[in-house]
Amino acid sequence: MNRDGLADFLRIRRAHVTPAGVGLPAGDRRRTPGLRRQEVAQLAGMSIDYYIRLEQGRGPHPSRQILNALARALMLTQDERIHLFHLAGQAVEAPQIREDVPESLLHLISFLEEVPAYVLDARYDIRAWNPLAGALMGGLDSVTDENRNVIRWVFMSPDIAEHLDDEEKSRFARSSVADLRAAMGCYPDDRRLQALVAELLALSPHFAELWSRYEVEVRREQRKQVTHPAVGTIDAICQVMSVPDRDDLRLVLYTTEPGSPSHQALRDLRQLTLSS
Template identity: 85%
Template sequence: MNRDAFAEFLRARRARVTPAEVGLPEGGRRRTPGLRRQEIAQLAGMSIDYYIRLEQGRGPHPSRQVLNALARALMLSQDERAHLFHLGGQPLESPLIREDVPESLLHLISFMEEVPAYVLDARYDIRAWNPMASALMGGLESTEPGQRNVIRWVFMSPELAEHLDDEEKGRFARASVADLRAAAGRYPDDRALRALVTEMLALSPHFAELWATHEVKVRREQRKRVVHPVVGVIDTICQVMPVPDREDLRLVLYTTEPGSPSHQALRELRQLTLSS
């Protein structure tokens, strides 16, 4: 159990919940945002002393029953609840990140000839991709293996994230950090993941600022505006799909609205891959 990280997460989430959201009166002026410690303890059905010790990083190892009660009191989402359990030493899944990609998945993305597709692991390393993904993102095959990390692109190498416009980079930065924090909770013993977080905290003030918010949210579907140097602006639907039996991998697909200018731009990009 990481007591310090557990305590920080409790404090950050408590500050986010308002009295009105849990049916409590405002009770006059509050010195700090969110609920008071006593209110969380009451909602979770535990003593105020016990809760204070948890927030101070000196409480006992919480049981699953306690973690469930805290998740309800803090109004945690499904992703945040899983993160709380991992920080509390009660992981909901096996903490293992592998570096292989199933052959069936490689075949699948190769058959997607008109859709940019790649395989992303929990560390945000791109493990495999098809020609359309490489064309969209600027030549993945020519990038050093150690540099095919999307987190490093966004925060440390803007030239490698040129396929996103500036506004999109801001939204993606926040979403990716929230997702990475969820992964750090699921895989607390993964050295490479811990090293990535340590590196980014030291080198990127923007990353450190977002990391300090303790936002936890697994990425799923979102819309992205991609700017390609040849075919122009492409408004895509970025679908992030879990891989069956491999919780550490996700399949990322870029699709467009049928018949839209962006759909036509993707078709033009497809022609470029065929002629190159």
């Protein structure tokens, strides 16, 4: 059980729930942003003392019934609820981030000749990719393993503006941090994941500000606009798909509307990779 993490999560999520959102009167002298501790305890059907101890990181191990009640009281999303259970040590077992990529997955991405495809792990390390993904993302073959980390690239790379505009970068950064929060709940003992978060907290004020919001949401489908120096702007749907029996891996595909200029741009990019 991660008592400090659970305490932080409860405090921050409580501050994001308005009284009106849960059917409570706001009152005239409200100083606390969001709900008061007493209101959360009332909504969850527990004693105020028990809830205070949870927020202070000194409470007992909460039952699944208590966690479900807190999830309802704080209006948590499904992703946030799963994160709450992980923090409370209610996962069936502690999964691990493995270093191998299934051979079948390597075969799959190699067959996707007109679709940029890569394999991403929970640390945001790109573990495998097809030639079109390598070309779209700037030559993955020629960079070090450290520079194949997508979230480090988003917050630390000086040339990201050449690929994503400010609005796109802001949207992707926020969703990535929320997704990384979910990963920290799933893999609390992974030292490389802990080191990545510590590095970004120390070096990127933007990351630190987003991390402090404690938003939790698993990354799924997202529209992206990528600018490539050779073929121009590509409007794509970034599809993030889970890998069966491997919760630590995801398959990422960039798809475009058939017959669109973006579709043609990807075809042009593929021809460049074949001729190089």
